[in-house]
Amino acid sequence: MSMYLQQLINLIQLGSIYALLAIGFSIVYGIARLVNFAHGPIFMVSTYLIFYFATFMYEFTANSWLVYACSLLFAVILTASLAVLIEKLAYRPLRGGPVVALVVSSVGVGMILEYGVLLLIGPVPKRMPVLIKDIPFMIGDAKISLASIVIIIVAILSMVLLSLFINHTRTGIALRAVSQDPIAASFMGISRSFIISVAFILGAVMATIGASLYTTIYFTFAPYMGDRVNWYSFIAAVLGGIGNIKGAVLGGFVLATLNVVGAMVLPVSTYKDVLVFAVLILVLLIKPTGLLGKKVIEKV
Amino acid sequence: MKQTGKKVLLLCFWLLLLFVMQQTQIMSNTLKLILQYIAIYSIMVLGINIINGYLGIFSLAHAGIMAIGGYTSSLISMYLLKAPFFFPINLLLGGIVGMIFGLIVALPSFTVKGDYLAIITLGFSLLVQSLLQNIDAVGASRGLRPIPKNTNIFWVGFTLLLAIILVKRFVNSKYGRSLLAIRNDPVAAELVSVDVKHAKLVAFGLSSFLIALSGGLICHLLSYTNPGAYGYSLIIEGLIMVYLGGVGSITGSILGATIWQILVETLRFIGMWRWILGAIILISLMIFKPTGLFGNKEFSLQWLRQIMRNRKEKRAIHDE
Numbered sequence: 001m002s003m004y005l006q007q008l009i010n011l012i013q014l015g016s017i018y019a020l021l022a023i024g025f026s027i028v029y030g031i032a033r034l035v036n037f038a039h040g041p042i043f044m045v046s047t048y049l050i051f052y053f054a055t056f057m058y059e060f061t062a063n064s065w066l067v068y069a070c071s072l073l074f075a076v077i078l079t080a081s082l083a084v085l086i087e088k089l090a091y092r093p094l095r096g097g098p099v100v101a102l103v104v105s106s107v108g109v110g111m112i113l114e115y116g117v118l119l120l121i122g123p124v125p126k127r128m129p130v131l132i133k134d135i136p137f138m139i140g141d142a143k144i145s146l147a148s149i150v151i152i153i154v155a156i157l158s159m160v161l162l163s164l165f166i167n168h169t170r171t172g173i174a175l176r177a178v179s180q181d182p183i184a185a186s187f188m189g190i191s192r193s194f195i196i197s198v199a200f201i202l203g204a205v206m207a208t209i210g211a212s213l214y215t216t217i218y219f220t221f222a223p224y225m226g227d228r229v230n231w232y233s234f235i236a237a238v239l240g241g242i243g244n245i246k247g248a249v250l251g252g253f254v255l256a257t258l259n260v261v262g263a264m265v266l267p268v269s270t271y272k273d274v275l276v277f278a279v280l281i282l283v284l285l286i287k288p289t290g291l292l293g294k295k296v297i298e299k300v
Numbered sequence: 301m302k303q304t305g306k307k308v309l310l311l312c313f314w315l316l317l318l319f320v321m322q323q324t325q326i327m328s329n330t331l332k333l334i335l336q337y338i339a340i341y342s343i344m345v346l347g348i349n350i351i352n353g354y355l356g357i358f359s360l361a362h363a364g365i366m367a368i369g370g371y372t373s374s375l376i377s378m379y380l381l382k383a384p385f386f387f388p389i390n391l392l393l394g395g396i397v398g399m400i401f402g403l404i405v406a407l408p409s410f411t412v413k414g415d416y417l418a419i420i421t422l423g424f425s426l427l428v429q430s431l432l433q434n435i436d437a438v439g440a441s442r443g444l445r446p447i448p449k450n451t452n453i454f455w456v457g458f459t460l461l462l463a464i465i466l467v468k469r470f471v472n473s474k475y476g477r478s479l480l481a482i483r484n485d486p487v488a489a490e491l492v493s494v495d496v497k498h499a500k501l502v503a504f505g506l507s508s509f510l511i512a513l514s515g516g517l518i519c520h521l522l523s524y525t526n527p528g529a530y531g532y533s534l535i536i537e538g539l540i541m542v543y544l545g546g547v548g549s550i551t552g553s554i555l556g557a558t559i560w561q562i563l564v565e566t567l568r569f570i571g572m573w574r575w576i577l578g579a580i581i582l583i584s585l586m587i588f589k590p591t592g593l594f595g596n597k598e599f600s601l602q603w604l605r606q607i608m609r610n611r612k613e614k615r616a617i618h619d620e
Contacts, residue, residue, distance in 0.1 A: 035415055037536075093587045100358060101590035104543045104582065107536055111579035119572050227532045231422065238419040270434055277427035281408070284420050288412040 002142035011253075011260040013148045016155030017213050019252030021229060022236035023162065023245055024206030030179040030243035031199035033099060037106040038086065039207060040230025041113035042079060046208040047128075047221045048117060049075040054129050068131045068212070076208045083204035084197050092193070110226065117223045125222040128215040151213045158209050159249065162202070166245070171198055179243065235280055241293025250291055254279075311461070318457040332453055334565050339453075339460045340517045341557040345541045346463050346550065347510030352539075353547035354471060355503050356483030358414070361405045361421035362511050362538045364428035367530035369398035369512025370519040371438060374447045377520070387450040391459070391516045398512020399505050406504035410497055425535060432527040443526025444519070451521035459517060463510050467550055475502050483548075540582055546592030551599040556592065 021043065028036045053071040061067065090105050135146040166172040177185040178195045186192050214229075215221055236255045240247025258279055262272030283291065321327060327335075344366065351359045373394030381390055408420050433441045470476055478499040481489035490496050519525045537560070545556020560578065567574040585592065597603065 029415075035418065090583050090587075094590065097586075097590040100352075100543065100547075101586040103358070104539060105586045107539060108579040108582040108586070111536070111582075112576050115572050115575040115579075119576070231426065231532065234419060234422070238416060242415055268434060270430070273430040274427060274434065277423040277430070280423045281420055281427070284412055284416055285408055288416055290416065293416075 005142040009148050011256050013151045015253035015256030016152055017210050018236050018255050019249040020155055020206050020210035021233035022248035022252045024203035025233040025237040026248040027199050028203040032196050034102050038109040040226035041110040042204055043207040043211050043229045044226035045113055046075050046079040047211045049078050050212055051128055064130055064133045072212050076205050079204045079208045080201045083200040087200045114223055114226055125220045128219050132216045238290055241290030244292050247292035318454045322452055322454040336456045338558050338561045339456045340514050342554045343460055343463045344511050344514035345553040345557045346467050347507045348538050348542050349553045350503050350507040352542055354479045358418045359421045360535050361424050363530045363534040364425035365398045365402055365508045365511045366515035367428050368401050369394040370515030370525055372397040373516035374444050374519045377448050384450050394516035395509045395513040399509040402504045402508020406501050409500055429527050429530050445524040447519050447523045449523045451517050475499050543592050546594035548596045549594040552592055552594030
């Protein structure tokens with residue numbers, strides 16, 4: 001019984017992190033129509049930012065909550081500016097051209113980030129200092145760490161804030177308008193460039209929050225982690241229906257369930273990747289636009 | 301008749317050249333190795349270009365297909381047909397097995413579209429990789445070694461020639477034209493009674509055949525292979541070579557593979573900077589010429605003449 005409770009908590013925390021990553025991926029896709037291969041590398045860069053700022057902060061204070069809040073804020077600001085910069089330099093000049101050119105450009109951006117970090121910092125994995133203090137406590141005979149609860153709360157809080165932003169602010173409404181119909185939105189006086197920048201900022205913010213939570217669980221990180229994160233968020237976003245935020249959350253949780261249950265049920269835990277891909281392919285074969293995706297009728 | 305004679309002559313000359321390169325020491329071994337890399341990746345890029353360029357489907361299945369081709373032919377030459385003169389047959393068998401898997405990958409493309417198809421093909425590639433990592437009979441994550449070192453410049457060049465002829469004939473055939481129609485508008489193509497499914501099957505089959513051949517060649521060149529080689533980075537590298545050289549072009553495929561391999565192999569002295577340089581080249585190319593260097597164009601004497609004529613005309617207008 002206690003094992004199941006622990007696994008359930010595990011599942012929820014992993015699922016909420018995947019959901020955050022998939023949301024970031026999905027927002028960028030919904031607005032800019034871009035399968036962003038630079039999403040994982042941005043995540044990786046934000047991990048390094050958090051790492052350096054947190055290490056720096058621990059020189060002055062021992063309060064981990066303060067360190068976490070400050071380094072998260074710092075990383076969010078820097079990563080968001082990086083995302084805007086990337087959009088200006090590598091994506092904006094390509095707008096109106098073929099979609100594939102945009103995707104290939106994002107592959108290039110991802111490479112620059114990854115190898116840039118490799119050159120500047122080196123390939124040796126680093127260990128994140130404690131961001132969220134781990135105080136274990138017991139429910140029945142299950143040992144549950146406070147960190148997992150905090151992770152889940154932070155993730156859910158950021159999702160709620162995001163949905164408030166999208167549903168109730170002017171910019172959020174403009175965001176939805178652009179994702180529904182870019183041309184009609186521009187007739188209503190919505191600046192598409194501004195909205196695309198906002199989408200990239202939101203994507204980067206979600207990736208940064210996800211990064212801070214991810215490294216709280218796994219501690220070690222290296223420049224190559226971006227690749228894996230990238231296809232995990234891609235898979236989660238597509239499973240739920242790409243461009244759809246609710247779908248991204250659902251996809252994230254499905255992915256986490258496959259991971260956790262797969263590791264429990266399968267004889268060798270490395271088979272869980274096989275399970276993930278098999279389920280992914282199966283879902284898309286049965287429902288070609290993802291779990292919550294809308295069917296689009298093609299016309300000539 | 302005259303055309304055919306010319307072609308046969310050219311073919312014989314190419315084979316002779318390859319034979320001389322193989323048998324004599326006119327080139328250093330490093331140069332030979334780089335040429336082989338270029339030719340092998342050209343074959344792969346030609347294969348990818350059929351799907352991603354001519355058919356216009358954003359597929360990421362090439363890593364998986366290459367792994368299947370490489371593993372199949374390596375396993376056959378390690379355990380079944382060990383003699384070196386069986387090598388072409390092993391290669392061909394690898395290609396055929398790859399083709400069968402390619403046909404399976406083609407099936408979802410009938411119903412699934414766009415980015416969803418991209419993720420299915422990505423899933424296929426990573427599925428193959430993680431299966432290979434887990435099956436102990438094929439060495440799991442240790443990989444296969446020693447694979448007999450059968451690849452030489454003669455076979456590589458011969459396969460490249462074969463690939464070019466195949467793709468060229470395919471593109472100019474009924475199927476090639478229907479691929480272009482499907483790329484421009486799948487629904488419209490179906491309405492003018494292009495058999496979309498059949499055309500897609502043939503395209504995926506040929507594409508995977510070529511990619512699997514290149515996988516077999518590279519395994520027998522390095523005499524070593526492991527699942528790690530067929531992951532995310534191979535997928536990305538394949539895409540880069542296709543879109544660098546140009547979509548929907550044979551010249552572009554070879555050019556893309558050549559530029560990228562030269563960049564990667566000869567600029568080793570600048571270390572990791574070469575990847576950043578490559579990425580910057582790629583992004584600027586996408587900004588200034590989004591279809592790649594030779595997008596939808598072929599290099600030929602006629603093309604050169606056309607360019608010269610245009611330039612002359614421009615100058616004439618300028619003079620007036």
